[in-house]
Amino acid sequence: MSMSQNHMAEFEQACRAQGLKVTHQRVEVYKAIHKASDHPSVEDIYAIVKKRIPSISLDTVYRTVDTFEKLGLVSRFQAPDGRYRFDTNVEAHQHLVCANCGKIEDIHWSGLEQLTVPRVTGWSDLALASVEIRGLCQDCRRG
Amino acid sequence: MSMSQNHMAEFEQACRAQGLKVTHQRVEVYKAIHKASDHPSVEDIYAIVKKRIPSISLDTVYRTVDTFEKLGLVSRFQAPDGRYRFDTNVEAHQHLVCANCGKIEDIHWSGLEQLTVPRVTGWSDLALASVEIRGLCQDCRRG
DNA sequence: TTAAGTGCAAACGCTTTGCTTCCTT
DNA sequence: AAGGAAGCAAAGCGTTTGCACTTAA
Numbered sequence: 001m002s003m004s005q006n007h008m009a010e011f012e013q014a015c016r017a018q019g020l021k022v023t024h025q026r027v028e029v030y031k032a033i034h035k036a037s038d039h040p041s042v043e044d045i046y047a048i049v050k051k052r053i054p055s056i057s058l059d060t061v062y063r064t065v066d067t068f069e070k071l072g073l074v075s076r077f078q079a080p081d082g083r084y085r086f087d088t089n090v091e092a093h094q095h096l097v098c099a100n101c102g103k104i105e106d107i108h109w110s111g112l113e114q115l116t117v118p119r120v121t122g123w124s125d126l127a128l129a130s131v132e133i134r135g136l137c138q139d140c141r142r143g
Numbered sequence: 144m145s146m147s148q149n150h151m152a153e154f155e156q157a158c159r160a161q162g163l164k165v166t167h168q169r170v171e172v173y174k175a176i177h178k179a180s181d182h183p184s185v186e187d188i189y190a191i192v193k194k195r196i197p198s199i200s201l202d203t204v205y206r207t208v209d210t211f212e213k214l215g216l217v218s219r220f221q222a223p224d225g226r227y228r229f230d231t232n233v234e235a236h237q238h239l240v241c242a243n244c245g246k247i248e249d250i251h252w253s254g255l256e257q258l259t260v261p262r263v264t265g266w267s268d269l270a271l272a273s274v275e276i277r278g279l280c281q282d283c284r285r286g
Numbered sequence: 287t288t289a290a291g292t293g294c295a296a297a298c299g300c301t302t303t304g305c306t307t308c309c310t311t
Numbered sequence: 312a313a314g315g316a317a318g319c320a321a322a323g324c325g326t327t328t329g330c331a332c333t334t335a336a
Binding site for chain 3: 201202
């Protein structure tokens with residue numbers, strides 16, 4: 001998945017459609033999340049973007065990812081360590097989490113789609129929200 | 144599920160087996176989590192136990208739930224608001240979360256058991272760790 | 287030009303920790 | 312009697328917020 005011009009054009013279009021200014025910070029934050037396919041945390045994104053925009057502040061990253069999430073441009077979830085992680089993959093998918101190092105990888109578990117979410121008395125509009133699978137990643141299995 | 148003498152006896156036995164002292168605080172914290180079937184947060188537990196042990200401190204509740212978790216006496220998970228929640232149900236189960244009020248309820252989704260966790264290159268020991276289903280609870284559907 | 291967005295700094299909320307005193311065992 | 316546990320207070324850490332300055336449109 002390369003950072004195609006198309007993809008960035010779509011990003012800018014999405015911003016403009018919502019009346020959002022296309023600032024350097026927003027562009028670089030989006031690129032950072034997209035390129036870093038490892039579900040970067042706010043600190044991770046901050047460190048990456050700081051190389052290109054040294055003056056960027058951490059709170060701008062926080063505000064920017066909030067904005068992106070509201071627009072549906074990124075998905076946000078909490079890692080087991082409690083920190084937020086971000087992803088430009090906004091399609092339904094599941095997470096593999098390494099029990100040792102915390103590494104997170106996306107997978108698509110097609111079996112889940114065949115299942116129907118149970119009906120529960122008193123509850124409505126039930127939908128599968130998140131699925132986490134734990135195990136050991138390649139590096140940690142060796143160690 | 145009532146707070147049977149049996150259940151508390153088992154709790155005390157588990158503590159002694161691990162060389163843990165059976166203090167008032169531990170007994171009351173355990174009771175509080177067990178009785179409050181709504182997955183209380185640390186603050187919730189603190190408020191409940193404070194009625195019986197006014198001198199208890201918040202950090203004791205934190206340390207106590209840590210201990211219980213390590214012993215396998217309670218399960219811990221993070222609610223969507225980022226706070227820890229606790230449960231004496233340590234069997235595999237899933238969570239229903241109200242998208243409006245945040246209420247959490249346990250369910251057992253048997254369909255999941257028929258599914259096999261996918262094999263993924265580079266990963267080992269994969270097992271389903273958590274499943275969250277979102278919807279509206281009875282109270283919030285009305286409102 | 288101007289309203290949205292950024293940077294700075296301080297505040298916040300939940301959780302953790304060092305240290306002294308207390309209380310099961 | 313003795314070591315684990317509790318209480319107190321302060322610190323830690325990720326995240327949020329108020330305000331004045333900056334910048335895309």
